Amino acid sequence: MSGAVKASLSRRLRSGIRALPILTALVTMVACGSESGPSAGKAGAGDAGRSAVRIVMVTHGQTSDPFWSVVANGVADAGRELGVRVEYQAPSSFDMVRMSQLIDAAVASRPSALAVSIPDPSATARSIKAAIAAGIPALSLNAGDEAWERLGLLGHIGQTEYEAGRAAGERLAVHGAKRVLCVNHEVGNTSLDTRCRGLRDGLAKRGAAMLVLGINLADPEDATQRIKNALGRDAAVDGMLTLGPGGAAPALTALRESGHLGRIAIGTFDLTPEVLAAVRDGRLLFAIDQQPYLQGYLAVVLLTKYLETKAIPGGGQLIRTGPSFVTRETAADVIALAKRGIR
Amino acid sequence: MKLLVRPEASAAAGALLIWLLFAAIAGPPFRSLEGAAAALNAAAPLGILAVAVALLMIAGEFDLSVGSIIGAAGMSVMLLTRHFDWSLWPAIALTVLLCAAIGFGNGYLVVRTGLPSFIVTLGSLFVFRGLTIAVSRQLTQRTQLGGLDEVAGYRAAQTLLGGDLVGPFQVSILWWIGLAALATWVLLRTRFGNWIFATGGAPEAARKLGVPVARVKIVLFILTALAACLVAVIQAVRFAGADALRGEQQEFRAIIAVVIGGTLLTGGYGSAVGAVLGALIFGTVQQGIVITGVDADWFQVFLGSLLVAAVLVNNFVRSRVAGTR
Numbered sequence: 001m002s003g004a005v006k007a008s009l010s011r012r013l014r015s016g017i018r019a020l021p022i023l024t025a026l027v028t029m030v031a032c033g034s035e036s037g038p039s040a041g042k043a044g045a046g047d048a049g050r051s052a053v054r055i056v057m058v059t060h061g062q063t064s065d066p067f068w069s070v071v072a073n074g075v076a077d078a079g080r081e082l083g084v085r086v087e088y089q090a091p092s093s094f095d096m097v098r099m100s101q102l103i104d105a106a107v108a109s110r111p112s113a114l115a116v117s118i119p120d121p122s123a124t125a126r127s128i129k130a131a132i133a134a135g136i137p138a139l140s141l142n143a144g145d146e147a148w149e150r151l152g153l154l155g156h157i158g159q160t161e162y163e164a165g166r167a168a169g170e171r172l173a174v175h176g177a178k179r180v181l182c183v184n185h186e187v188g189n190t191s192l193d194t195r196c197r198g199l200r201d202g203l204a205k206r207g208a209a210m211l212v213l214g215i216n217l218a219d220p221e222d223a224t225q226r227i228k229n230a231l232g233r234d235a236a237v238d239g240m241l242t243l244g245p246g247g248a249a250p251a252l253t254a255l256r257e258s259g260h261l262g263r264i265a266i267g268t269f270d271l272t273p274e275v276l277a278a279v280r281d282g283r284l285l286f287a288i289d290q291q292p293y294l295q296g297y298l299a300v301v302l303l304t305k306y307l308e309t310k311a312i313p314g315g316g317q318l319i320r321t322g323p324s325f326v327t328r329e330t331a332a333d334v335i336a337l338a339k340r341g342i343r
Numbered sequence: 344m345k346l347l348v349r350p351e352a353s354a355a356a357g358a359l360l361i362w363l364l365f366a367a368i369a370g371p372p373f374r375s376l377e378g379a380a381a382a383l384n385a386a387a388p389l390g391i392l393a394v395a396v397a398l399l400m401i402a403g404e405f406d407l408s409v410g411s412i413i414g415a416a417g418m419s420v421m422l423l424t425r426h427f428d429w430s431l432w433p434a435i436a437l438t439v440l441l442c443a444a445i446g447f448g449n450g451y452l453v454v455r456t457g458l459p460s461f462i463v464t465l466g467s468l469f470v471f472r473g474l475t476i477a478v479s480r481q482l483t484q485r486t487q488l489g490g491l492d493e494v495a496g497y498r499a500a501q502t503l504l505g506g507d508l509v510g511p512f513q514v515s516i517l518w519w520i521g522l523a524a525l526a527t528w529v530l531l532r533t534r535f536g537n538w539i540f541a542t543g544g545a546p547e548a549a550r551k552l553g554v555p556v557a558r559v560k561i562v563l564f565i566l567t568a569l570a571a572c573l574v575a576v577i578q579a580v581r582f583a584g585a586d587a588l589r590g591e592q593q594e595f596r597a598i599i600a601v602v603i604g605g606t607l608l609t610g611g612y613g614s615a616v617g618a619v620l621g622a623l624i625f626g627t628v629q630q631g632i633v634i635t636g637v638d639a640d641w642f643q644v645f646l647g648s649l650l651v652a653a654v655l656v657n658n659f660v661r662s663r664v665a666g667t668r
Contacts, residue, residue, distance in 0.1 A: 054636070063640075089639050097578055097589065101385045104511075105633035108377035109369070122489050123582040130511065134377070188487025188586045214486060 053084040055303050056111040057296070058102045059142065060119045060189070063092045064217055065246050066272050067292055071142070073341045074296025082304050087111075088296075093218065094186050096123035103127035113137045113303035118144025118151070119189040125151060137306055141295045143191035145318055154312050157298050159290040159322030165195035167323060168241050168267055168288060169202020169210070175265045175285060177239025178208045181230060185223070185247040187214040192243050195269065199241055208239070217246040220253075227254035231264075239265045245272040252283060271326060273338045280331040287331075290322030293342045350605035351617035353656040357603070358620045358627070365631035373634045380511035381634065386626025387515040388574045390619055392593060393600035394523045395570035397618035398530070399563040400601055403543035403610025404460040406564060408449060409571040409597060411472035413590025416442050416575035418479050421488035421585045431496035439572055445471065446568025450561030460564075468594065476587045489584030497580070505580030515577050519619070522570070526615035539563070544611025599646065600625050603653040605660065624649070 057075055061068030072088045079086030089106065091098035096119075104127050106114060114136050116128060121144070131138050132152050140148040141157040148156035172180055180203055182196040200210035213230050215223040227250060231237055240255075242248040248268040255261040267286045268275055278284040298319065306312050313319055326334055337343035365373050372378050392409055399406055416438050423434035449467055453460045479486050491497060508514045530536040541549035542559045550556050571590070579585040604621030606613025628645050632638075 056636075085636075087636050087638075089633055091639070093588070093591065095588075095591075096582055096586070097388075100582070101381070101630065102633055102639060104377075104381040104384065105630040108375060108381040108630070109372045109634040109636065110375075120487075120489065120582075120584070122492065122584055126581075187485060212484060214480065214484075 053082075053112045053304060053307060054087070055079070055084055055113045055115065055300055056087045056089065056106040056109065057115040057141075057299060058099065058106050059088070059090045059117040060094060060096075060099050060186075061090045061117070062094055062186075062217060062246075063090070065244065067244060067246075067270050070292040070341055070343070071296035074293040074298075075300055077342075078297045078300035078304075082300065084112075084300065084304050086300055094119075094188065096120050096188070100124045100127040103131065107131045107134055107136060110134075111136060112307055115299040115303060116140055116144075117142040118147045119186070119191055121147035121151070121190065128153070137303060139299060139303065139312075141299045142290075142292070143189060145191070146194070148318075154306060155302070155314070155316050155319060157295050157302070157319045157321060159288075159320060160318065161191045161194040162198040162201075164269070164288055164290070164323035165198025165200075165241075166202035167198075167325070168195075168269075168286075169199040169208075170205065171202075171286060171325070172199075172239045172241065172265055172267060173203050173206035173208045175239075177203070177265045179234070179236045180208060180210050180239035180241060181227075181237055182210055182212045183227065183240060183242040183247045183251055184212055184214050185217045185242070185244055195241075195243055211237070215247060215250065220250050223247070223250035224254045224257070227251050228258050231255075231258055231260055237264065240267075242266070242268040244268070244270050245275045248272075248275050248278070248284065248287075252278060271334065271338050271343055273335055276326065276331045276335045276338055279326055279328060280335065282328055285327075287326045288322065289324045289326050289334075289343075291324070291343070292321075294321045350607075350612060350614040350660075351620055352605070353660060354604045354617050354620040354624065354653070357653070357656075358624050361624055361627055361631075365627060365635065369631060369635040373631060377511055378630075378634055380513075381630040382623075382626045383516050384511075384513045384626075385630050386622045387513060387519040388577060389593070389596055389600055389625055390519040390622030391515070391522055391574050391577075392567075392570050392597040393604070393618035393622045394519070394526045394615050395563075395567040396597040397601045397604065397606050397613055397615050398526055398539055399560075399567050400598070400606050400608070401530070401543045401610060401613040402539045402560055402563050403546065404453060404560055404563070405464060405598065406449065406567040407461065407464040407594045408445070408467040408471060409567055410590040410593040410595075411468045411470075411475065412442055412445055412568050412571035413575040413578075413593055414585075414587050415445070415471045415475045416572045417579045417585030417589050418475050418488070418587055420576060420579050421491065422479060422482060424494045425488050425490060426482055431491070431494045431500050434494075435500070435576055438576065439569065442568045442572035443565050446565035447561060449568070450564030453564070454557040454560055464594075472587075472591075479587050486588070487584065487586035491579060491585075492583040497583075500576075500580045504577045505582075513581070515581075518573065518577070519622075523615050523619045530615060535559070535562075540611060542610075596625065599650050602657070603649060605653075605657055607657060608654075621653075 075086050075088050089102045107130055114131050118140050128151050139154040145156050145160055182199050184192050186192055196212050203210050215226050242251045265285050269288045271287050275287050279287050334343050419438040420434050423429040452463045506514050538554045538559045541554050542556045600621030601618045604617025629642055632642050
């Protein structure tokens with residue numbers, strides 16, 4: 001239907017085709033026991049002739065989170081436009097053990113360059129340092145604005161989470177909210193903790209308070225219940241900030257089902273077509289845009305250019321892709337782009 | 344012929360072939376030290392679990408609670424150290440006791456009620472996952488705790504449990520090999536090992552011959568819980584923290600590794616070496632796919648196919664075994 005969806009499809013297809021010979025060989029080999037020889041060794045040798053540059057990205061993005069498809073679309077587009085090979089890897093759930101294993105495997109595969117997100121520096125620092133020790137140019141994106149420099153990365157592409165949270169807090173407070181829930185869908189992601197901290201400080205300027213509520217993205221029904229229960233427990237809550245679209249959808253459902261819609265000011269981090277429609281219709285006050293497409297796209301561009309020229313913007317610094325705010329006035333324009341998976 | 348009837352024969356061939364396959368497709372990176380380490384490091388925690396689960400499965404029982412015990416034990420260490428300000432070693436000691444108690448509880452319930460262990464431990468899988476999340480949320484408002492590296496005793500724990508052995512190889516590999524060797528010795532050279540085979544193979548006959556079937560099962564349930572505990576502590580130390588969801592699905596992965604390793608689901612037949620090879624195949628495929636440059640998403644497809652293929656081979660082997668005896 002759209003270019004971005006096609007790009008993502010063809011990416012999956014390509015890697016599926018690469019996976020196929022291994023799969024069939026594996027199954028036949030195990031099924032036949034020791035009889036079949038190592039003749040399958042020639043499979044998968046079809047990558048020769050492509051550009052030698054190979055960039056691997058490892059993120060923490062949960063499979064069920066639409067946000068990361070947009071990042072992956074940026075990666076795929078940049079790879080195609082530049083003619084470099086890109087690979088995107090992420091654990092299926094928020095799993096730091098698996099994520100560090102993915103980084104280890106990526107490092108062992110000796111890519112030309114590496115891009116990672118750093119949601120929990122203490123869990124993945126060792127794997128990231130191993131990449132740098134192996135001489136692989138690496139930068140971080142999305143999460144890690146407080147850790148990238150300490151780990152010796154080339155730079156970081158993303159938004160400053162604290163400032164984004166604080167700006168959201170100021171907006172909610174100006175709108176009159178006095179008691180605001182910070183709805184966290186990835187408890188353990190320090191970037192999200194930072195957003196809640198920013199929210200608290202933004203609210204505090206006008207004497208408003210913040211409470212954290214943890215939810216589980218894998219089960220939207222449970223997430224909705226949790227938000228409803230929190231509203232039922234504390235009648236004074238009059239504002240809410242969800243830290244991603246995965247949290248925004250159950251939050252809106254919870255508000256509708258409990259009859260709070262319109263009485264509680266609610267904003268969210270990050271965009272989806274559904275979030276934007278809610279902003280356009282006034283059910284959401286605002287959506288904070290960190291421009292994930294650019295995070296994926298720029299990571300590939302900057303690393304490719306670094307490999308060619310050893311140059312990096314600012315000589316290595318935080319490259320901001322956000323925060324910017326999408327409000328009722330601007331939402332309609334962005335919806336078409338979000339539907340194509342590029343905003 | 345003698346070699347073929349060993350439970351792990353097909354798994355050994357499978358491990359070798361899969362290694363050769365990835366070595367050919369992924370090329371030098373996979374054959375490098377880092378490549379080997381990436382696979383072994385991923386296989387080690389699962390291998391520790393699988394060795395204990397293999398013993399239990401040979402005795403004819405399942406333990407589906409190991410995954411949630413990993414979560415519970417990890418959070419127990421973190422809560423004791425970070426919330427109650429214990430130093431690390433006492434926290435580990437109490438956590439080990441806690442795990443042993445959970446294992447005993449599982450075993451006792453299975454033996455006393457006569458319910459299938461599949462059901463009993465499926466229950467405890469949810470009970471302990473839920474308890475872990477609820478208790479940590481109650482105490483700290485969080486389900487993830489970090490900062491274990493600031494706790495007294497961390498340095499020693501790091502060396503013994505969570506650190507690197509040589510180069511990129513983690514010390515957990517040593518635990519894995521050590522436990523597998525111990526389990527193999529117990530299975531093949533001790534009376535308790537005979538009891539395990541008898542308990543799974545012919546429980547009624549074993550009971551009549553004076554094998555303490557109930558005691559054997561309870562001990563093995565305690566062992567699987569302790570193996571989960573060790574994995575939890577290793578990962579908490581390695582990653583300087585834990586979260587309540589850690590270990591999710593490890594119960595199935597451990598069973599898959601054990602089955603790929605040639606142990607029969609019906610009990611009475613299997614080996615610890617097979618479980619080691621099963622975990623090795625697991626780690627090799629899991630990391631090899633990424634090194635090859637294929638999306639990690641495909642791993643589950645391989646895994647499921649591998650499982651069914653392994654059971655087919657096992658059934659074939661079983662009929663051969665029946666034939667040779």
